[in-house]
Amino acid sequence: MISLSVRSILCAIVFSVICVSGADAQSERGVRRGIGLVKCAKILSDLDLSEGLKGRANLAMVSWFQGYVSAANVAMLESGGKNVALSDLDETKIVSMIVSFCKANAEKRPVDLIDTFIRDIDKSSTKWERGTVKWNK
Numbered sequence: 001m002i003s004l005s006v007r008s009i010l011c012a013i014v015f016s017v018i019c020v021s022g023a024d025a026q027s028e029r030g031v032r033r034g035i036g037l038v039k040c041a042k043i044l045s046d047l048d049l050s051e052g053l054k055g056r057a058n059l060a061m062v063s064w065f066q067g068y069v070s071a072a073n074v075a076m077l078e079s080g081g082k083n084v085a086l087s088d089l090d091e092t093k094i095v096s097m098i099v100s101f102c103k104a105n106a107e108k109r110p111v112d113l114i115d116t117f118i119r120d121i122d123k124s125s126t127k128w129e130r131g132t133v134k135w136n137k
Contacts, residue, residue, distance in 0.1 A: 034064045036111040040102030043110070047099050053091050061098055062091045065114060072118050078130055082123040 035043065035057070046057035053059045066086060073083040101113040 034068075035060045036064045036068060036114060037109050039106070040108055040110065041106040044099065044102040044106070047095055047102070049092065049095055049099065058091065058095050061110065062094050065089075065094050065098070065110075068111070068114055069118060074133060076123065077126060077128040078133070081126055081128045083126055084118060084121055084123055 043057065043061075046055075047061060048055050048058065051058055053062065066089075069084055069086055069089075073086075076082045076084075097113065097117070098110050101108070102110065105112070
């Protein structure tokens with residue numbers, strides 16, 4: 001499990017939003033945004049496994065990945081009581097997955113891998129009471 005302070009995560013999120021304020025992210029305006037929507041060809045050279053979370057692009061990607069999967073978990077829990085365990089995914093596994101995918105799919109985006117990952121991975125069943133998360137007034 002990745003042990004990052006809340007401050008580091010917030011910095012990574014801000015960084016990822018700044019990194020993708022261009023055209024790649026504009027197609028999903030208001031719904032999804034972040035470094036995971038940048039084309040692989042554009043982001044691949046910035047991801048470096050040897051840097052770990054000291055690499056800004058690595059930190060932004062890992063934070064975005066975790067946030068995206070966490071949001072998917074809430075949606076899956078609300079609709080069926082299943083979730084993806086994030087505890088098995090450390091920064092090395094996440095960045096390795098993204099780098100391998102991007103090397104083979106330059107015109108795709110990391111989110112394409114992440115959506116497939118979420119869809120295909122075995123999920124845990126969890127007792128969850130619908131409506132537990134109160135976002136609406």
